[in-house]
Structure formats: C-alpha cells, structure tokens
Amino acid sequence: MFRDRQQAGRRLAERLEGRPGVGWLVLGIPRGGVVVAAEVARRLGAELDITVPRKLRAPHNPELAIGAVAEDGSVYLDERALSALRVPAEYLQEEVREQLREIERRRTAYRGDRPPPELGGRTVVLVDDGIATGSTMIAAVRSLRSRGAGEVVVAVPVAPPEAVRRLRQEGCEVVCVHEDPLFVAVGQFYDDFTQVSDEEVRAILQAFWRQQEGGGGA
Template structure:
C-alpha cells in the first residue's frame, strides 16, 4: 500500500487538505509517526510536535502490555488483564513510574531545543505510521482530551477495522487510508519500513517544531 512513511504522510496530507485547522498542530507518536507527521505538517503548513505514549508491561513479562501512560502521568490499564495476572497496587505504581521516567527521558531528548507548548484550544492532528491494537494510541488520545483541545483528528495510514471502531468515540474526526480485515503487523503494508532513529526524530522536530 505505501512505499515508505514519507509516502504515507503525503497521502494523508492530501486527504486532510482543503479545510482550516485553527491553531493547528500535528502530533507524531515517535518514532515512525514523526516521519509521517512531518509530511502532514509540511503540506498543511502546521508545526510538528510529539506526544509519547509508553506501554506498561506486565511484571516479569514486559512485552505483555497491561497498560499505557503518556507525559501527563495518568495511566490507563487493561483492568481485566491486571486482575487475571494478580498485579498489586504497589506493582502498578512501580510500573507506571518506570514507564513515565522513560517517557520524560525521551521527551527531554526529542524536545531539547523546543519551547513548551500548550494543547489547549488547538486543533490537533494525531498521527502514527499505523495502529495495531490501539492501546498506546488510546492513552495518547485520553491525555490529549484532558488538555482541552479545540478538536482532535486521528490520522493514520493503516489500522484494522476493530481498532478503528474502538478509537472512533475518542476523537472528533478519524482519517484512515486503509483498514484491512487481515492485519498482522503495521510493517506488512509498507515496501520500505526501516526503524526510525532518535536522530531522525530530533532533526524533524528542529526543522518543523513549534517556535516561541
């Protein structure tokens, strides 16, 4: 479907063109979502910034997501899974703090040269290079909503229909270019899907990030 993340971003921008975005801001989810977001920001002449949701892994099994948290520090959990695994309140708090520390470390690294920016009253375009389960994106959307934006638009190249259905109530507008029923991984829908580096993210933010 997509040549690479730049191609995906340009095609999303084409879909998003033709309307106003009052106090518009593109938020990319690092790392790959920043490359997609950069093309949207360029085409729509909007600033680019980041929101960093972080998976909260299960005790002793960090690959199993039981929750997620962003930089505002308010976590969401899969409560059924938490109960099933017998995760205690103390363990929950420890896992949240560990995830939050990593979020803040990455935020400081990525935004070192950028001024603080408020999301209140803005039209936010949130993007990633694709969505699988949608749990970390849900954490990002809930965090954004608490910040009081004017409007939240979720714009992604590809995601499965059930994930889109679960996220649609969280946004004012949802734009997805491709929603295949058979979905194994985001990378299967790209011809070229290399890992995006921190250095690439930083360079894009220095080029397109918000200015004081």
C-alpha cells in the same frame, strides 16, 4: 501497502487536505510517527510538535499492550487484557514507572528546553505510523483533552477496524488510509519499516522548528 513512512504521510495528508485547518497543530508520536507527521504538517502548512505516550507491555510479551501512559502521567488500562492475563499489581506499577522514565528521556532528547505547545482550544491532529490495539492513542487523546485541546483528530496510515472503533468510542474523528481486518502488525504494510533513531527524530523536529520560527513554510 506503503513504500515508507514518508509516502504514508503524504497519502495521509491527502485525506486531510481541504479542511479548515487554520491553527492546526500536528503532533507526532515518536519515533516513527514523527516521520509521518512531518509530511502531514508540511502538506497542510501546520505547526509540528510531539507528544510521547508509551505502551504498557504485558508480562513475558512486550509486543502486547495492556494499556498506556501519557506524558502527563495519566494511565489508560485495558481491563480485559489485565483480567485475562492476571497481571500482578506490582508488575503494573513498575511498568508504569519504567515507561514514565522513558517518556522523560525522550522528551529531553527531542525537545531539550523547548516548552510544549499551547493546546487551548486548538484542533490537534495526532499522528502515528499505525495503530495496533489503540491503547497508546487512547492515552494520548485523553491527556490532550485534559490539557485543553479542542477537537482531536487521530490520523494514521493503517489500523485494524477494532482499534478504529475503540477510538471513535472515545469521541474522536479517525482518519485512516487503510483499515485491514487481517492486521497483524504495523510493519507488514510497509516495504521499508526501518527503525527510526532518536537522532532522526531530533533532526526532523529541529529543522521544522527552525523554518517555523524563521517565518518560512516547512
């Protein structure tokens, strides 16, 4: 159990310390993942930025993922879920469009005119506050690789073993503080899982970026 996302980030950073992390880029997945990622980046002395994948929601059950879309528009689909739920093609197309609109809104809200970081050959640590199915992470990992990232390390405080297995099948190293076979939802592992606002995400990033550009440690 984690007290809050900040503590989860510090415990996650402990798992990553001692590695040759020169030039590492820590990417948080908004919103909650940015809080965790900031703690990781601070502890590792790494650069902090974001990537904005979005879950594709099942019809009549928005908590259930049927896939995900990355910010470059690439789509990952969970074919088993699509088949079991008999998701209509028209629904899926509209859901992809809706999530792409939300991705663009968030990118603008968080980044403004700031260009995305260069990924060429870099080790990227992809951080969220937890994983449920793994669909969103898979979409993000594939997108980062297509954009030239070197090694991609998925780092999360908590996940079910099945999601960790799926990500390792993608060829990722997965660093997870707590794997729980009785996983129901990410929030069950936090005492404080208060929703993070757009304003909080923007404030964390802006403060971090100011320190980075000023030459000081975060």
